[in-house]
Amino acid sequence: MRARILACLVLAFVAQPIFAQAKRSITIDDYFTQADLFQVAYQSDYIAYTEGRWREATDDRKTDLWVASTQFAGAPCRLTSDRAGDRSPQWGLRPGGPVYFMGNRKREGDKRPPYDGSTQVWRITTDGLFERGSPAVGRTPEAVTRVEGGIDAFELFRELDDPKYLYYLVHVDKTQDDWSGLRSKYGKLEYGHGQNRLGQIWKLNFNTHRAEKIIDAGRNIREFAVSPNGKRIAMITTPDDKVVSFEGQSRVDVWDAATGKITALPDHEYRKKVPSPYAWLENLAWNGNSDRLAFGVVFDGYPAEVFLADFAAMEPAVVRFKRPPGMQFKGYGSPVQFVANTDLMFLAEDKGRVRVCVATEITKDEPKLTYLTTGDVVVESFDSSRRFDQGYEFAVIMATPTRFADVYVNPYVGKFRRVTNVNPQVDGWKLPQLSVVSWKGAGGQAVEGILELPPDYKKGEKVPLVVEIHGGPTTATYFRLQYWIYGRTLLPAQGYAVLCPNYRGSTGYGDKFTTDLIGRENDLDVEDILKGVDAMVERGIADPDRLAVSGWSNGGYLTNCIITKTTRFKAAISGAGIVDAVMEWGANDEPAYTMVFKQGLPWNAAGKYHKASPTYQLDKVRTPTLIHVGANDERCPPAHSRMLYRALKEYVKVPTELIVYPGEGHGISKYRNRRAKMEWDLAWLDRYVMGKK
Secondary structure, eight states, rough: OBBBBOOOEEEEEOOOOOOOOOOOOHHHHHHHOOEEEEEEEEOOOOOOEEEEEETTTTTTTEEEEEEEEEESSSOOEOOOOOOOOOOEEESOOOSOOEEEEEEEEOOOOOTTSSSEEEEEEEEOOTTTTTTTTTTTOOOOOOOOOOOTTTTTTEEEETTTTEEEEEEEEEEEEEOOOOOOOHHHHHTTSOOOOEEEEEEEEEETTTTTOOOEEEOOSSSEEEEEEEEETSEEEEEEEESSHHHHHHHHHEEEEETTTTTTOOOEOIIIIIISSSSSSSSEEEEEETTSSSSEEEEEEOSSSOOOOEEEEEEEESEEEEOOOOOOTOEEOOSSSOOOOEETTEEEEEEETTEEEEEEEEEETTSSSSSSESSSEEEEEEEEEEEEEEEEETEEEEEEEOSSSSSOOOOEEEEEEEEEEEOSSGGGGGGGBOOOEEEEEEOOGGGGOEEEEEEOOOTOOOTOOOEEEEEEEEESSSSSOOOOOOOOOOOOTHHHHHHHHHEEEEETSSSSSHHHHHHTTTTTTTTTTHHHHHHHHHHHHHTTEEEEEEEEEEEHHHHHHHHHHTTOOOOOOOOEEESSSSOHHHHHHHSSSSSSSHHHHHHHHTTTTTHHHHHHHHGGGGGGGOOEEEEEEEOSSSSSSHHHHHHHIIIIIIIOOEEEEEETTTTTSSOOOHHHHHHHHHHHHOOOHHHHOOOOO
């Protein structure tokens, strides 16, 4: 690999007043004081971002829109405060012009859009926002769309200084097949198929204020992107709106404005010439000349890839971007963006870190790769403004091992500046001691993890250890400060060490490390984790008599596996976990995961399904187990948790509790439910690990 690495970037933080104060231990209450950052949009002089905060009275976390200046001193300005779930900010071309975004606003007594709570596009002016005497107060969002039922996505078409058109996506319900008559007659029933949502793209003219439907795809549209010249629209489409269709039947369609026709890009490269046919497609990105399209291809069990479609010839050609050895793309929603016409910017994983990278000469066998962020950083999102001779302008949402995520800007070569401080209260908290640890896993393979120690931990002390196992498994735990509901930051404040192993199958450690897990679940992953526990005990960190294991999703599944193999753990916390692989294939919303890892269907790979299932070893469990699951979880249906609970409580007679959260899906989204989970977890660990009654 030929790589050009920029000199280490200097982090020049916004000056903050420093007050002497005693640090204190954090509590569960502190979790709900956090502000979370989600999206960022950069326009040279201004950065728009969305910030979410919790509110007990409404039992939720909602996002508002903020803007920070890269040119003027002063704190960022909050532009919306009505908790309308504002998101997906986009700028026009004129500096200081309005920012456009989606949101769901309600006005009492108004049942018509845009104030009926449906998703609409809004805009708010930023003219003079950071000039003296021009406060953000009094600026009111203006509705741009008033679409019955709301929209699903939008994109601006920019010309000269201001947007000329706004394209937006809607879906219409359609019942179609031989049984459409009965389906329509009894439309309130739930059917396995035949009821569909088909996508349409509309074009709103800002001059005439009229909208016209330009695309009726006849398929579900997951995502779309308008070429900068307006001559093409790329879409990721599926036959219907089910996840099972998205996994193996999604494709990239391109609409041509001159002919009005839709053409599917050749899929041979990303369906046939890849190790799994069940890829998810995401993140369409056009280059500046509108003759090249990039999109992400994400797999269960295999590293994510980026593919390029070249429209210079009569027929578009699709090729895979040739990743340099050792580099892995970060998939599952992370952005891909062209800067200028030829430079491709993306996020890459590297041993628990996530970096912004840019590739040039992308069609060659050895693209040139430049890391734009270095050191111990985890970038969650980015947006680039432009490229110039000496470097790139871009903004990031970024966290480090000592700071929660904030917005940073890189307006000059090699120099970052922090432009937000969204969680100043953290300065008064005692924070955990973070480090990267390594050990020999299964077969002698080097394995790493993130270790969090109590804030006042002193070398040589033996402390209780909780193993927190990440989900996926095709993802990783990152080397960043993070206070979340699964234990990080909270448990160290209670005196526990927390080990987060990046076991076999995790990303960021090379392709082989990721793919080794295929066909070896409930095997390599479990041994990697248990050997990590051994290492913490041998190093005098973990008290071998006070160990616990926990996880959510695939972490819950591995927790269920581990407690069938050892009795060394005093407590287990299984969240949204899988117990039986056949039921996993038959009942969850993404069966491809199961088929990839078990290398077949239940009837032709029965042995691997059996081996991967802790079901048949539940009689060996002796660990007191707390079980959490959302009542509406389609990813890891609650039947798995109910099966585990029945086995342990009714037959094995192990102390166990089952908590089912009404209305929740695969994640817990309500304020009260998150608090309940954390309080239950602490009480469970206190009783069975610390011996408190």
